Amino acid sequence: MSARRTAPRHWRNTKLASHPFPEHPKFSQPEEIILELNAIQASILRHRPQPYVGTHFALRIDNPEHGRLLIKRLTPLIASAANCRDQQSWISIGISYAGLRLLGLPETSLASFPEAFRTGMAGRAAQLMDTGPNAPSHWDPAFQGNQMHVCLNVFSSGGEAWEKTRALAHEQFVDLHGITLLGAHQFGSHPDNLNPFGYKDGISEPAIEGNDVEPLPGQGAPIKAGEFILGYPGESGEPLKMPQPDILGRNGTFLAFRKYRSRLGAFNDYLRSQASTPAGRELIAAKLVGRWRSGAPLTLAPEADDPELGADYRRNNDFTYADDPNGQRVPLGCHMRRMNPRDSKVSVMTDVNVHRLIRCGTSYGKPYDESVTASQDQDDERGVYFMLISAKAHETLEFLQREWVNNGNFQNLGDERDPLIGLHEENDMFTVPAKPVRKRLVGIQTFNVLKGGEYLFMPSLPALQWIADSGR
Ligand code: HEM
Secondary structure, eight states, rough: OOOEEEOTTOOOOOSSOOOOOOSSOOTTOOGGGGOOTSSSBBBHOOOOOSSEEEEEEEEESSHHHHOOOOOOOHHHGBBTTTTTTSSSEEEEEEEEHHHHTTOOOOHHHHHHHHHHHHHGGGGGGGTOOOGGGGGGGGOOOOGGOOOEEEEEEEEEEEEHHHHHHHHHHHHHHHTTTTEEEEEEEEEEGGGGGGOOSOOOOOOOOBSSSSOOEEEEEESSOOOOOOSSSTTTTTTTTOOOOOSSSSHHHHTTTEEEEEEEEEEEEHHHHHHHHHHHHHHHHHHHHHHHHSOOTTTTTTTTOOOSOHHHHHTTTTTTTOOOSSTTTOOOOSSSTTTHOOOOOOOTTSSSOOOOHHHGGGGEEEESSSSSOTTGGGGGGOOOEEEEEEEEEETTHHHHHHHHIIIIIIIGGOOOOOOOOOTTTOOOOTTEEEEEEOSOOOEEEEEEEOOEEEEEEEEEEOHHHHHHHHHHHOOO
């Protein structure tokens, strides 16, 4: 085995070398697991570039023959985790259940997909607690009626490579009258790589088993590859159930794609209503997330921001909650601690490792601006195309939405919900533990409103070829 090395920042921690497809991966010897990088889509294992720009093309298949032709054309263009190491632009693809059905997959294959995926994200609104302003009836037209059958994601660092790759993706469907372009959703990083609320994002990522690179400090033990890619052992020691036949499921994964519209003005107004000084507002902003906007975690910088720490990826995620069991530094109910409680004591028992996810959030629209007020939210377009990648993305998202985002019980917080992405009633509360007395912030609102989404399957490259040949 090669010597361990530090991961380049743009790679999620996995084995870097490409490998011919082994016929019988040695499931019984986890330390020998080698990911079949030639078969796995690049976006699963590669971070988007930093800074980044890109397009999500949402497509509807009106004619199955054209659908299969589209997949056939795209197959050689989809980047694998092996071949995109030096590329600055690449294309990935996700297909919904309705799309797979139209493409003519055999009934036995269709039936082998999990029920939530077959139902689609809109149909699972109750399980996802996507109600009220987040209900599918309020979604953007492109996401209405389960009609986004194919989602092509073009990621790039910009420049000429970006133009070329985007044009290449576009060429593959523009002459096919049986394919309708529902939306070409542009995204791109904002100045200083801040998300629409002004925070540095994309810091904490799980380490994935199969790596020969040193995990970053604080990443913890690598999570079994099978939690993220089908066909490898998961945390239970067994591979997760995968779509059949094997060639369809193996090396594929699932993607939960969600469009959030960020109400920055409402968020700014809220901070202004809670503190009269910029420093006071920044502290509240940090308490709501668990990090200062610079990325510095409150565990390591509890009193004041430390931008140097925030920028240092070898230090900015190197912490646990062992010294902060009651949330005096990082409130138990803040976004980051809910989404990954690490070693926090949770009152509803669960194995935190089985709820980890690969995140690929992409910001769109106007950048963060502290002067914006709520009156501008109606006209200003800004937000996040959130991408959650996991071998059971639907299950993970539904668990998180129900138990950790829109529920406070697991931290003994009663009705409190995630202050950043929770669905809120008027005047919801957020508890900031402090000594001698805790603070209760009132008036938390739905600051990020859901505008659409879909569950997508990200097939392996051999599976794409197999899908293109379906119906023959
Ligand atoms: C508009 C939507 C969202 C915004 C603005 C946002 C913002 C943030 C920020 C600022 C962080 C801290 C920096 C970092 O560790 O990367 C973070 C962490 C995280 N977020 Fe979000 N987020 C959003 C949606 C979501 C959703 C929908 C999920 C999952 C369902 C999610 C899951 C996570 C996770 C797992 C972490 C890392 C926690 C850790 O490992 O410590 N986020 N988010």
